[in-house]
Amino acid sequence: MAEGQAVKKILYMTMSNLGDAVMGLPAFDFLRRECPAARITVVAAPRTKGLFEHHPDAAELIVFDKHAPLKEKIALYRRLKKEGFDVVVDLKNTFYRWALRSRYKNSLHNRYPSWVVHFYQKHLFKAVSALRGPAVSADEFKELDGPRNPSFIAHKDSDALLELLKQEGMGVGDEFVLIVPGARSSLKQWSAGGYAEVVGEFQKKYGKTVVVAGDKGDEVFVGEICARASLPVVNLCGRTNLGMLCALIMRAEMVVGSDSGALQIASYLDRPVIGIYGPTDERLYGPWSSRSIAVRKNVLCGPCSRAACATGGHACIQTITPFDVLLAVRLMMEGKEERFCRERYKRILVVRTDRIGDVVLSTPVVKVLREHFPSSFIAMMVAPYTREIVEGNPYLDQVIVFDKDRAQRGFWSTLAFSRYLARLSFDAAIVLHPTLRVHLLMFLAGIGERIGYDRKGAYFLTQALPHKKQEGTKHEVEYNFDLLKVLEIGDVSQELYMPLKQESDEFVADFLMRLGVGQKDRLVAVNPAASCPSKLWPVQKFAGLIDRIQKELGIKVMVVADAAHRSVSEQIFNLVRTHPLDGSGQFSLSRLASLFKRCDLLISNDSGPVHIAVAVGTPVISIFGRNQAGLSPRRWGPIGPRDVVVHNPQPCFPCLAHDCRKGFACLDSVGIEEVMGHARRILREGKAGKAN
Known part of the structure; x- marks a missing residue:
């Protein structure tokens, strides 16, 4: 063990990139604290000289390019040899560490205790082991990881920054959030659109001033971010040197950025940091300040730490959505970054392979899972006809289509599909709708935790909850969340989500224009279809309702139904006396969502489109018939704030459903005037709301 007072000369070598050099600063600080009287010579790369040229603890700075010719390397060796250093700490274990003689050196072999994981810890361990030997306990090491020293930031750089901000x-006292979006590799660079959304969130939701910084090479990318931002941004890109950047980071309330040296500086200075990570292993190179979040996705191929993507898809960085980063921002602002x-x-795999409405009502589960497991890779398995409901969902990383009626109809194709799922290496599967084949698939795929209901092959599950949905004591959305209790999630959200796509919006706009519907024209959609005859309100009543809306309210009506x-x-068109618009068979689910978004109201039987309308914020009047708890509005009704359920249950028990022998009296009891009254009120309130 070295006696600090006996050490006169120390050589500290960090001939690497900026991020690595910053991760070595705790090692440099340790050397100064341990040997306060020693003269420290630093050998640093050209890009990192700014960390040491004004550092009060660096007696001498030698700037050296590790790619220099052999002649210059030999000259450096001779120069260093003459100094006769007592301690040599070479963070990269170069030739110089081996060739130079000294009483104390860091180990030639990079062997670290299990509790040394991050590279800043590894660098610090090299310095500690050089002076104290490798027999250091975890508690001792933690104590030696001392306070940060911002004194390397020159006063002139701090003054220059203040002038620039002025x-x-x-x-001087203005608070701001700093965005540093640049990265040395395109594989590490997140999207400009994503950063623009993050900037907007800071400005609008939190009222923060946003400063964006970077070097000259980032100017085009930063310019795109600023152009997309909805409010002005302070753009300092290309206007600061390294010292000024360090001063800027030191003043920032929070730093958000891509995997870069700037994030390492923020970590060393112990600023709150949110880092966006792609191929880099954040356990080794992630942010390490006391308050930090590494936003990343657990893709199968990552973290690879490669300079080129082996798959070409850049999934590690491409699957990170604005929601992922905004969630990190929210948690950081709330002090819940853990x-x-x-x-x-x-x-995690979420499975829902039944009908349209069922899948829409399952979307809150996906969002809550994302909020509780932000870094998890979350996929959803659905049937082909419901794919568009979840494609483009920002809380999902992948949509898996299971076609039990065609592609995966037979035994061998089902077995092949299970092998495909096995290759995706899911840790947990949440089966929201029980079927024997799905339960078998989860088992054959080798998914560790298989959570579902105790019906239809529940023995293939690891945890099966009692199936009580038929009792209809709460909404389907709430029933879905029962399964999440197994994951220790007690939240219940009723926020449905249906992505709106630009292509679908354009299709609807063009379709309405061809039908003579102007942008300011009000529009009501009517869906007379449903999956079962016991859900169909009489067509005569639909026709009468359509005529009254068009005559009395002067609002155009479009009839929609699938092919x-x-x-x-x-x-209906044979019965009406007015001229409603015909949209039957014209809309995919995505286009139907865009149509409903354009409408002032949807009037529908109990069916999937009801929940699509709720998801896009359009008020709904839903007509129910059957008097069964498991099929009641309490379980299946629309859940929007302005939605109305019309339901006149009859004393029929047991309900014979589509075999009804009473002419579907429950549905026939719903009068046109009753529905018209609700429509008149909703449309009047909607018009008043738009006027305000």
Whole structure:
């Protein structure tokens, strides 16, 4: 063990990139604290000289390019040899560490205790082991990881920064959030659109001033971010040197950026940091300040730490959505950043392979899972006809289509599909709708935790909860959340989500224009279709309702139904006396969502489109018939704030459903005037709301 007072000369070598040099600063600080009287010579790369040229603890700075010719390397060796250093700490274990003689050196072999993981810890361990030997306990090491020393930031750089901020209208005490989006590799660079959304969130939700910084090479990328931002941004890109950047980081309330040296500086200075990580292993190179979040996704191929993507898809960085980063921002602002450290499930599969409405009502589960497991890779398995409901969902990383009626109809194709799922390496599967084949698939795929209901092959599950949905004591959305209690999630959200796509919006705009519907025209959609005859309000009443809306309110009505129920629409068109618009068989689910977003109201039987309308914020009047708890509005009704359920249950028990022998009296009891009254009120309130 070296006696600090006996050490006269120390050589500290960090001939690497900026991030690595910053991660070595705790080692440099340790050397100074341990040997306060020693003269420290630093050998640093050209890009990192700014960390040491004004550092009060660096007696001499030698700037040396590790790619220099052999002649220059030999000259450096001779120069260093003459100094006769007592301690040599070479963070990269170069030739010089081996060739130079000294009483104390860091170990030639990079062997670290299990509790030394991050590279800043590894660098510090090299310095500690050089002076104290490798027999250091975890507690001792933690104590030796001392306070940070910002004195390397020169006063002239701090003054120059203040002058620059003054030019941008900012005062000395103004708080701001710093965005550093640049990265040395395109594989590490997140999208400009994503950063623009993050900037907007800071400005609008939190009222923060946002400063964006970077070097000259980032100017085009930063310019794109600033152009997309909805409010002005303080753009300092290309206007600061390294010292000024360090001063800027030191003043920032929070730093958000890509995997870069700037994030390492923020970590060393112990600023709150949110880092966005792609191929880099954040356990080794992630942010290490006392308050930090590494936003990343557990993709199968990552972290690879490669300079080129082996798959070409850049999935590690491409699957990170603005929601992921905004969630990190929210948790950081609320002081709950520890939630991002949860690693219980790296890859989660949500399964819902039944009908349209069922899948829409399952979307709150996906969002809550994302909020509780931010870094997990979350996929959802659905049937082909419901794919568009979840494609583009920002809380999902992958949509898996299971076609039990065609592609995966037979035994061998089902077995092959299970092998495909096995290759995706899911840790947990949440089966929201029980079927024997799905339960078998989860088992054959080798998914560790298989959570579902105790029906239809529940023995293939690891945890099966009692199936009580038929009792209808609460909404389907709430029933879905029962399964999440197994994952220690007690939240219940009723926020449905249906992505709106630009292509679908354009299709609807063009379709309405061809039908003569102007942008300011009000529009009501009517869906007379449903999956069962016991859900169909009489077509005569739909026709009468349509006539009254168009005559009394002067509002255009469009009839929508899928191609399979076009005959229902045709019956209505044969009965009406006015001229409603025909949208039957014209809309995919994505386009239907865009249409409903354009409408002032949807009037519908109990069916999937009801929940699509709720998801896009359009008020709904939903007509129910059957008097069964498991099929009641309490379980299946629309859940929007302005939605109305019309339900006149009859004393029929047991309900014979589509075999009804009473002419569907429950549905026939719903009068046109009753529905019209609700429509009149909703449309009047909607018009008043738009006027305000």
